[in-house]
Amino acid sequence: MDESARAFSQRRPNSRRRPVGSHGPKLVRLLFAVCCLLPSALFAQDWVKTGTSLGVEKVRLAVPDFKPTTADPQNAALLKTFNDTLWNDLDVSGVVELVSKSFYPLQVPGQPTEVNSLAWNAPPPNAAMLAFGNLGVAAGRLTVQGWLYDVKNTQSPQVLGKQYGDAASDAAARVMAHKFADEIIFRLGGGITGIAETQVYFVSDRTGHKEIWAMDYDGSNQHQLTHSGSTSLSPRVSPDGSRVAFSALTKTDWEIMMYSIDLNRTVNFPHLGGTNLSPAWSGDGTKLAFSSSRGGEPQTQIYVSDVSGGNLHRLTTDKGPNVSPVWNRKTNAQIAFVSGRTGLPQIYTMEADGTNQQRMTDQGYAVSPNWAPNGQFLAFAWVRKYGPGEPGALDLYLMDIASKQFVQLTHDGGRNDSPSWSPDGRHIVFQSNRSGSLQIWTMLADGTKVQQLTFTGHNTQPNWSWK
Amino acid sequence: MKWFLLIIALSALLTLGACGKKATPPPPPPPPAPPAPTASLAVSPNSIQAGQSASLTWQTTNATDVSIDGIGAVQPNGSQSVSPTDSTTYHLVAKGTGGSQEATARLTVTQPPPPPPAPAPTVADQDLFSQNIKDVYFDYDKSDVRADQQSSVQADVAFLNQHANINLTVEGHCDERGSTEYNLALGDQRASAVKNALTAGGISAGRIKTISYGKEKPFCTESNEACWQQNRRGHLVYQK
Numbered sequence: 001m002d003e004s005a006r007a008f009s010q011r012r013p014n015s016r017r018r019p020v021g022s023h024g025p026k027l028v029r030l031l032f033a034v035c036c037l038l039p040s041a042l043f044a045q046d047w048v049k050t051g052t053s054l055g056v057e058k059v060r061l062a063v064p065d066f067k068p069t070t071a072d073p074q075n076a077a078l079l080k081t082f083n084d085t086l087w088n089d090l091d092v093s094g095v096v097e098l099v100s101k102s103f104y105p106l107q108v109p110g111q112p113t114e115v116n117s118l119a120w121n122a123p124p125p126n127a128a129m130l131a132f133g134n135l136g137v138a139a140g141r142l143t144v145q146g147w148l149y150d151v152k153n154t155q156s157p158q159v160l161g162k163q164y165g166d167a168a169s170d171a172a173a174r175v176m177a178h179k180f181a182d183e184i185i186f187r188l189g190g191g192i193t194g195i196a197e198t199q200v201y202f203v204s205d206r207t208g209h210k211e212i213w214a215m216d217y218d219g220s221n222q223h224q225l226t227h228s229g230s231t232s233l234s235p236r237v238s239p240d241g242s243r244v245a246f247s248a249l250t251k252t253d254w255e256i257m258m259y260s261i262d263l264n265r266t267v268n269f270p271h272l273g274g275t276n277l278s279p280a281w282s283g284d285g286t287k288l289a290f291s292s293s294r295g296g297e298p299q300t301q302i303y304v305s306d307v308s309g310g311n312l313h314r315l316t317t318d319k320g321p322n323v324s325p326v327w328n329r330k331t332n333a334q335i336a337f338v339s340g341r342t343g344l345p346q347i348y349t350m351e352a353d354g355t356n357q358q359r360m361t362d363q364g365y366a367v368s369p370n371w372a373p374n375g376q377f378l379a380f381a382w383v384r385k386y387g388p389g390e391p392g393a394l395d396l397y398l399m400d401i402a403s404k405q406f407v408q409l410t411h412d413g414g415r416n417d418s419p420s421w422s423p424d425g426r427h428i429v430f431q432s433n434r435s436g437s438l439q440i441w442t443m444l445a446d447g448t449k450v451q452q453l454t455f456t457g458h459n460t461q462p463n464w465s466w467k
Numbered sequence: 468m469k470w471f472l473l474i475i476a477l478s479a480l481l482t483l484g485a486c487g488k489k490a491t492p493p494p495p496p497p498p499p500a501p502p503a504p505t506a507s508l509a510v511s512p513n514s515i516q517a518g519q520s521a522s523l524t525w526q527t528t529n530a531t532d533v534s535i536d537g538i539g540a541v542q543p544n545g546s547q548s549v550s551p552t553d554s555t556t557y558h559l560v561a562k563g564t565g566g567s568q569e570a571t572a573r574l575t576v577t578q579p580p581p582p583p584p585a586p587a588p589t590v591a592d593q594d595l596f597s598q599n600i601k602d603v604y605f606d607y608d609k610s611d612v613r614a615d616q617q618s619s620v621q622a623d624v625a626f627l628n629q630h631a632n633i634n635l636t637v638e639g640h641c642d643e644r645g646s647t648e649y650n651l652a653l654g655d656q657r658a659s660a661v662k663n664a665l666t667a668g669g670i671s672a673g674r675i676k677t678i679s680y681g682k683e684k685p686f687c688t689e690s691n692e693a694c695w696q697q698n699r700r701g702h703l704v705y706q707k
Binding site: 210231233234247249252253254274275277278291293298299300320321322323324338340343344345365367368381394417418460461 | 651
């Protein structure tokens with residue numbers, strides 16, 4: 001989101017035909033351009049049609065299934081895994097518009113020599129880009145070749161050519177698809193690194209206890225990390241991905257705990273006494289902010305310590321509860337948090353030393369702030385029209401911090417909570433009970449491309465890795 | 468005459484030699500036989516309830532070495548208090564130069580009739596606690612003890628003042644609305660508010676622990692106000 005420093009209010013939503021490579025990061029800015037130009041409409045109704053369809057054409061990308069190169073019996077299953085994973089990665093990326101497979105020519109290429117640009121760059125596919133390749137298993141080794149062609153440029157069509165090799169396995173096929181998808185997204189999405197290899201940490205009760213779990217960003221490879229048999233909540237992965245801080249119920253208290261991804265076990269973090277909740281990493285990975293009622297404090301307050309628990313100091317003194325801090329990960333100089341100091345919980349920001357506390361939300365019930373990677377936006381959960389006679393759905397909102405302009409991201413009823421940004425700033429993972437039980441979902445930061453990731457047990461408090 | 472005497476003597480010798488046994492001298496009188504030891508062992512009473520004791524009494528005479536199985540060497544005469552848990556046969560052996568003598572006495576131990584005398588006192592405390600202690604209920608998103616809950620607090624204070632040996636934990640609970648983290652913080656404040664109300668009534672803070680369960684352990688799982696009110700509470704729990 002490097003370009004987002006420009007004031008979005010100066011942008012027009014009908015500016016069009018941006019060059020290839022700059023569409024993706026415009027999504028969120030565009031969203032806000034709409035709200036700035038139409039503030040009355042925005043505040044008058046919840047359902048505002050916003051998003052990429054209003055002004056920007058995304059790159060039309062055709063992705064025919066990769067072709068088998070060997071007759072190995074493993075081929076069919078790995079080919080399906082690879083093709084499904086690649087398609088999904090590109091589909092949810094928000095960067096491209098995938099051309100429906102029903103428009104594809106009968107002959108699809110598996111090699112550069114088989115590409116007939118004319119068959120792709122004209123209707124019906126009318127594709128600007130073509131991703132294709134082949135996959136084969138030989139002697140237990142999986143090899144994938146993939147290319148990205150600019151089929152409108154018949155002179156020099158190749159944008160990208162990649163080859164991957166590894167021991168043949170479903171996981172390897174998945175990783176190769178993620179890597180190739182990220183290469184395409186990097187080139188078509190304005191040079192922003194894709195997220196296909198990122199992780200989501202979350203809480204699941206599928207063992208009968210709430211434990212910390214992890215999964216790939218697309219919901220595959222779900223696995224349990226903690227085995228405390230108690231209640232573990234609020235996982236937050238460190239910026240370098242080596243540790244997960246969380247809060248767990250011990251025999252006497254809620255304490256901040258630390259899990260090492262490298263060691264696959266819980267490592268030491270001092271027990272502070274009282275109720276200790278909602279840890280949050282600073283963007284440079286050197287500090288933790290969290291909520292604590294240590295020392296017999298009747299209210300929970302925001303504290304900051306270094307990552308070993310030392311240099312503990314308190315930032316808030318107002319009436320509580322004060323909870324759910326999150327750092328501005330771009331500057332490491334501000335913290336957003338939730339406070340009930342005036343009654344119903346509201347979102348506040350402050351400097352990282354506790355000064356300059358500012359209330360961001362003006363009404364309702366607002367919780368679970370999460371700071372966008374570009375430092376400009378907060379995502380949070382809000383019952384905006386809280387009060388007697390109101391249905392009181394908890395929906396996700398996005399707020400521009402400088403102007404306090406906001407836009408509603410979810411509209412589908414149910415309780416939506418715990419938003420967490422993807423590292424590329426294009427996606428949000430969250431929890432919702434819209435399917436009838438609490439599950440984890442993802443969407444683009446404009447509210448589109450909603451996908452359910454979990455289906456077993458109750459799954460909550462997702463936290464997206466930093467890279 | 469000499470020869471005559473010699474013959475007499477020889478014949479006499481022969482005669483005497485033939486009847487030598489009749490001629491042995493009388494044996495010395497035997498020493499007086501040592502008196503055999505005597506022993507008696509008695510237990511009084513001979514039937515007790517487990518936990519009670521009985522008196523074991525013994526007398527011996529002419530014994531140098533007296534022991535009772537399970538007790539060991541004892542004085543020749545004595546008594547001792549015993550309180551076995553099961554019926555026991557005491558076996559005394561008295562040994563002396565005149566022999567040994569044994570004596571036995573049996574003590575029957577009956578098990579006490581079960582509860583009536585003494586049920587464990589903590590159980591009674593716990594029952595009293597649950598019969599008398601009242602939970603404190605809260606308004607939505609609030610952690611101050613509301614006016615209609617003061618009578619519950621006063622009842623709790625009165626009970627805890629009368630039972631100074633009882634400690635407790637106050638659990639803070641919340642309804643299902645709102646975020647997990649905010650509700651845990653709110654539950655913490657509710658538990659603290661109840662603790663503060665109790666200490667204001669004179670209960671020592673050292674007797675009261677607090678813990679928040681937020682919305683993690685609801686009493687009631689329906690999504691309506693009646694159920695939510697059940698879950699917005701400070702729940703007082705007996706601590707051993």
